[in-house]
Amino acid sequence: MDILGKVNKVPGGIMVVPMLITAVINTFAPGALKIGGPVTGAFSGYGAMAFIGALLFTAGSQAKYSDLRLICSRGGVLVVVRLLVAYIGSWLTIKFFGLDGFCGVSAMAITILLANCNPGVYMGLMQSYGDNVDKAAMGIINLIAVPATPLVILGIADGTGFDYMSAVSTLVPFTLGLVLANADEKIRKMFSTATPVVLMFVGACLGASINMKAIANVGVAEVILIAIHVFVFLPIMIAADKIILRRPGYAAVAATCLGGFAVVAPRFIGESLPQYAPYVETVTAQMAVVLVVSIIVYPYITKWIVSKFGSGAQPAQPAAK
Template sequence: MDILGKVNKVPGGIMVVPMIITALINTFIPAVLKIGGPTTAAFSGAGAMATIGMLLFVAGSQTKYSDLGAVCARGGLLVVVRLAVAFTGAWLTLKFFGIGGICGASALAITISLASCNPGVYAGLMQSYGDNVDKAAMGVLNLIAVPATPLVILGIADGTGFDYMSAVASLVPFVLGMVLANSDEKIRKLFSTATPVVLFFLGCCLGASINLRALSQAGAANIVLIGLIVCVFLPIMITADKLILRRPGYAAVAATCLGGLSVVAPRIIGERLPQYQPYVESATAQMAVTLVFCIFVFPYITKFVVGKFGSGVVTDKTN
């Protein structure tokens, strides 16, 4: 029975398929994932940050010092463009529509949709389509994959600022893996095949935080949010990747996918910025629906872009 072969036919399948399975379990029989012990630690949201840390370490172990410039250039551009679009979107929403936003999509929901990235999905897709530099760029993207990013973007000067420790915490596993592997080539070789294993468990952990019933709550607000991401944000990211970095654009698509922490971001921001509290509940539901859409659709958009413009495996010889 060729299970792995069938899984690999799905874009980013080594992570997406386990994610779908645990999402189904969490939707219909969530108690199965909450029995405690190793089961809960390995196959529920409780293990998400641990597996992300492992993935960052493995990505660092495959990064040579000579690749750092390219890693910062690729990952840095995607981060800068993402933040610029998010700032612009938040400013335009507040200026022309106010805090309530448009069609039920509040400024809170719009800002989180544009600012929250998904390093896990990015890593899964780069495992299928990217080169080593693309994979290592996850370490840069992870710097903004925190609720502090939309909090800062909303521009409320209440002394919160940027959570520098979140950035440091994201960099430590990556840097540790890079330093060890560059000090001993055997360490690089040891972890060279570890990425698919970690991605499998990361998919399980991320899927266990998704409730597919959220799809039934989709409305006009989600059409606005998904439209902004797919019809406005995504073309900007692809254009920047192709024109500035001269890349095929697949990494830009993967980096545009909404992050899992977007679901908890409204509550965190509402606690820090009381003026957004009335919109926390609706924004949380909207993020859940948009997240489910992005996680299932973006792998296929990435596959389409790869088919049209090529992948890192093809273009790596020219970089």
């Protein structure tokens, strides 16, 4: 039974398939993932950050000092463009429509939609389509995966500061892997095959926070948010990747997928900025819908971009005769 072969036929399948499995379990039998012990630690949202830390370490272990410029440029451009678009979108919404926004889409929803990313999906897709620089760029991209990012964008007018510890907590495991592997090549080789294993658990943990029933709650506001994300924001990200970085665009698509912290961000923002508290419940439900759609759709968009413009992955070598 070729289970792994079938999983690998799904774009980013080594991460996406476990995520969908635990999402289904969480939707119909959530208690099964919360029985405690190793099950809860390895297959629920409680273990997500630990496995993401391990993923950052393995990403760093496969990077070389000579690649750092490329890593920072590829990841940095995608992060800067994303933050710039998120700020412009947030500012325009507030300026012309106020905090309530339009058609049920609030300024909070727009900001979270544009400022959040999914490093797990990104890494899963780079495992299939990216090169070592793309994979290591996760250390940069992960900087904006935290709920603090949309909070800072929304709170600029209120003088809200940047959460430096979020950045430090991302860079420490990545840097540790980078330094150790460059000091000892045997460490690099030891972790060279670790990424798929860690990705499987990252996917399982992230999926345990997803409720698939959110799809049934699609309304006008959710359709607008999905349309903005796919038909407005995504083309901007692809254009930045192709025009600025001269790359095929697959990494930009993978880095645009909405992340699980988008569902956490509304409450985080509401507790820090009281003026946004009335929107917390509505935006949380909206982000859940967009998240489910994103993790299903974006891997296939990435695969389509690869089929049109190519990827960074090395082609398989023909077997020796």
